[in-house]
Amino acid sequence: QPSSTTADSSAVFSYPQPDGKPVAVEFRQVSKSFGPHQVIRNVDLRVTAGEVVAVCGPSGSGKSTLIRMINHLETLTSGEILVHTQPTSGLSGKALRELRTHIGFVFQQFNLYAHLDALDNVSLALVKVHGWKPVQARQKASELLERVGLADRAHHFPSQLSGGQQQRVAIARALVTDPKIILFDEPTSALDPEMIGEVLQVMQALAHSGITMIVVTHEMSFAREIADRVVFMDGGEILEQADPESFFTRPVHPRAQRFLQKVL
Ligand code: ADP
Ligand code: MG
Numbered sequence: 001q002p003s004s005t006t007a008d009s010s011a012v013f014s015y016p017q018p019d020g021k022p023v024a025v026e027f028r029q030v031s032k033s034f035g036p037h038q039v040i041r042n043v044d045l046r047v048t049a050g051e052v053v054a055v056c057g058p059s060g061s062g063k064s065t066l067i068r069m070i071n072h073l074e075t076l077t078s079g080e081i082l083v084h085t086q087p088t089s090g091l092s093g094k095a096l097r098e099l100r101t102h103i104g105f106v107f108q109q110f111n112l113y114a115h116l117d118a119l120d121n122v123s124l125a126l127v128k129v130h131g132w133k134p135v136q137a138r139q140k141a142s143e144l145l146e147r148v149g150l151a152d153r154a155h156h157f158p159s160q161l162s163g164g165q166q167q168r169v170a171i172a173r174a175l176v177t178d179p180k181i182i183l184f185d186e187p188t189s190a191l192d193p194e195m196i197g198e199v200l201q202v203m204q205a206l207a208h209s210g211i212t213m214i215v216v217t218h219e220m221s222f223a224r225e226i227a228d229r230v231v232f233m234d235g236g237e238i239l240e241q242a243d244p245e246s247f248f249t250r251p252v253h254p255r256a257q258r259f260l261q262k263v264l
Pocket of ligand 1: 034057060
């Protein structure tokens with residue numbers, strides 16, 4: 001178990017990035033094993049507040065596990081993850097709910113509640129977790145549905161929506177608590193090709209609006225055109241990090257080169 005959660009050690013990590021911007025998420029020597037199988041190996045990573053980071057790499061390389069650990073959908077085996085300089089190991093109950101309020105998560109398979117319409121899917125957390133009055137929560141939810149272009153689908157159930165529409169509802173739901181950070185796990189991988197664009201458009205509008213975005217994606221166009229930085233993973237390690245232009249035109253690591261030859 002990580003032990004360095006004292007006030008002293010967190011102060012050490014509260015220094016700003018060289019460019020003066022605060023750090024939103026920091027991995028310090030993070031490892032993760034499932035039983036005997038180590039899937040994340042000593043990862044160090046710092047994401048600046050407001051930054052858009054694309055995480056790419058082959059299937060099974062640990063991308064989902066990496067981002068799921070940030071909001072504790074997976075536990076760490078060792079190391080530490082700091083969110084806005086605060087250590088997050090050992091959080092539970094109210095503190096964990098608080099952390100998740102600040103970190104939205106968008107899943108590959110949308111994970112909407114089938115028995116709730118779009119509006120209630122988006123407003124539910126405000127009512128159940130934050131004690132908002134339903135009428136106010138629905139007001140806020142309808143603003144978010146409008147933001148993702150679904151004002152006219154508020155009373156549709158997930159089964160009545162296309163995949164692209166469902167994923168946009170899921171993004172609205174992830175944003176309803178005004179998170180400072182939003183994590184996407186292959187948000188377009190379950191979509192028919194003709195629906196990918198509408199979801200990427202919503203993500204593009206969100207990028208550089210102040211929110212910190214970490215996006216696991218196989219959409220190389222998104223990584224190239226929208227991300228500030230590309231992180232390449234393989235075998236549970238970060239093998240390369242670079243600005244998109246450098247990564248796509250002159251990848252350094254042989255495995256990054258091989259990966260790009262396959263996907264581009
Ligand atoms: P990626 O998202 O890059 O495809 P994952 O993070 O999903 O990779 O998985 C990394 C490795 O961890 C894979 O070998 C996968 O089989 C394994 N893994 C992921 N989740 C679990 C789990 N809950 N139990 C056991 N092994 C898992
Ligand atoms: Mg994955």
